[in-house]
Amino acid sequence: MKTKTYAGIPEELAKLEQAKIVLIPVPYDGTSTWQKGADKGPEAFLNASENMELYDIETDTEVYKQGVYLAEAITENSSPEAMVDAVHQATKKYIKKNKFVTIFGGEHSISIGTIRAFNEMFPDLTVLQLDAHADLRESYEGSTCNHACAVYEASQTTNLIQVGIRSMDIIEKTVMDEEKTYFAHDMAVDDNWMDSAIDQMTDNVFITIDLDAFDPSILPSTGTPEPGGLLWYETLEFLKQVFEEKNVVGFDIVELCPNPKEKSSDFLAAKLYYKMLSYKFKNEDTEDDYDNSFDSTYVNKNNSLKFVEDDDY
Ligand SMILES: [Mn+2]
Numbered sequence: 001m002k003t004k005t006y007a008g009i010p011e012e013l014a015k016l017e018q019a020k021i022v023l024i025p026v027p028y029d030g031t032s033t034w035q036k037g038a039d040k041g042p043e044a045f046l047n048a049s050e051n052m053e054l055y056d057i058e059t060d061t062e063v064y065k066q067g068v069y070l071a072e073a074i075t076e077n078s079s080p081e082a083m084v085d086a087v088h089q090a091t092k093k094y095i096k097k098n099k100f101v102t103i104f105g106g107e108h109s110i111s112i113g114t115i116r117a118f119n120e121m122f123p124d125l126t127v128l129q130l131d132a133h134a135d136l137r138e139s140y141e142g143s144t145c146n147h148a149c150a151v152y153e154a155s156q157t158t159n160l161i162q163v164g165i166r167s168m169d170i171i172e173k174t175v176m177d178e179e180k181t182y183f184a185h186d187m188a189v190d191d192n193w194m195d196s197a198i199d200q201m202t203d204n205v206f207i208t209i210d211l212d213a214f215d216p217s218i219l220p221s222t223g224t225p226e227p228g229g230l231l232w233y234e235t236l237e238f239l240k241q242v243f244e245e246k247n248v249v250g251f252d253i254v255e256l257c258p259n260p261k262e263k264s265s266d267f268l269a270a271k272l273y274y275k276m277l278s279y280k281f282k283n284e285d286t287e288d289d290y291d292n293s294f295d296s297t298y299v300n301k302n303n304s305l306k307f308v309e310d311d312d313y
Contacts, residue, residue: 006068007049007274019067020290021277022099024090026074026106028083031146037257038107038223041269042073044258045104048270056274059282063274066281066290069099080109080145087113095121095250098292100280104273105254107223108135108150111208114252115154121294122249124202126159127151128242130235131210132184132226134168136175147255151208159202163187163238164213167226184228194238198245205242207251207276211269221265223257232268236275243279249292251276 005014006023013019025042054064071094076086087103091114094101103114108131119125129135135150144152154160155175166184168176180200187193212222215229242248256269284290 004070006046006070007052007054007064009054009064009068013064013067014069015067016069016097019069020100020281020284021066021068022071022094022097022101023068024071024074024087024094024101024103026083026087026103026110028074028077028106028110030077030080030083031107031109031141031143031148036223037259038105038255040258041106041254041256042104044266045253045256045269045273046070048263048266049274052267052270052274054274056278058275059278061278061282063277063281065286066277066284068277080143084109084113084116084145088116091117091250092121095292095294096296098290098294100277100290100292101250102273102277103250103252104269105252105256108147108208108210108254109145110254111150111252112145112153114250115151115158115206115208118206118250119154119158121298122204122206123295123298124159124204125249126161126201126205126246127154128197128201128205128207129154129160129162129210130164130207130213130230131162132164132166132212132229133210133224134162134165134172134176134181135210136172137169138175150210158206159200161197161200163193163197164230166228167224184230188228194241197238198241201242201246203247205246205248207239207242207248209251209253209272211253211255211265214268219265219268221257221259221262222255224255235272239276240279243276247293248280249294 029039216225
């Protein structure tokens with residue numbers, strides 16, 4: 001990857017020790033079924049980020065001054081399971097270093113690893129998923145680590161809230177909690193969906209954004225575009241409210257499938273990432289230490305038996 005620091009920020013703001021924010025790129029595209037190319041997502045996102053202005057008008061902040069450490073990209077791709085495990089371990093490692101951890105994919109299966117890490121480190125976790133697809137299959141094409149299964153585990157082990165859904169298989173209805181699902185066709189005619197979704201969240205929230213949640217008119221460069229998606233300002237309004245009212249513990253953004261002839265999707269992803277950081281840190285002084293409030297004594301008992309523990313870090 002060509003980029004040395006995130007968004008070309010000065011090196012003293014990009015050192016792990018000082019940085020409050022960690023960004024882990026995961027250029028993985030092992031199981032996608034239709035258009036390939038999500039493995040190129042992190043590089044396109046980083047290139048667009050370098051060409052973005054770093055003052056955020058809305059919050060009147062320059063969040064990059066909190067420090068952003070660009071971690072080594074996770075390139076494990078010997079199997080979907082090995083990739084998920086590598087993502088899980090790296091995410092956990094940086095949470096334990098008391099950082100605000102963010103991950104850029106790659107296809108959505110990487111989130112199995114990110115969610116597993118956050119769920120182990122933070123009690124009563126809500127997973128807020130913005131996505132066109134339900135991604136609730138228990139396994140797909142012989143693997144439980146397929147992108148079609150991205151939030152199956154989350155549906156069993158966390159408080160999962162799904163927003164923007166407009167495509168699914170009928171079998172996923174057996175897993176889906178429709179009370180906590182915000183279908184795009186309902187959102188289009190319901191002014192209350194944001195408040196209702198936020199009311200269902202616990203305090204600790206991890207956000208996973210599949211970029212196909214957005215309408216293809218503003219984000220065409222994704223593996224499986226679906227009409228009828230979220231628009232820019234409504235999404236920001238919702239996210240801003242979540243950041244204000246909840247303790248957002250981290251987030252990932254996935255499924256950018258860049259097209260060299262269409263750069264606006266890359267820029268949307270870059271700007272979305274930066275907006276989310278701006279909302280998270282808008283009241284934090286750059287001099288203050290960050291406390292991601294993970295509880296080192298906390299062991300998620302629901303998960304501890306199911307997943308392989310690795311506390312080498
Ligand atoms: Mn998805």
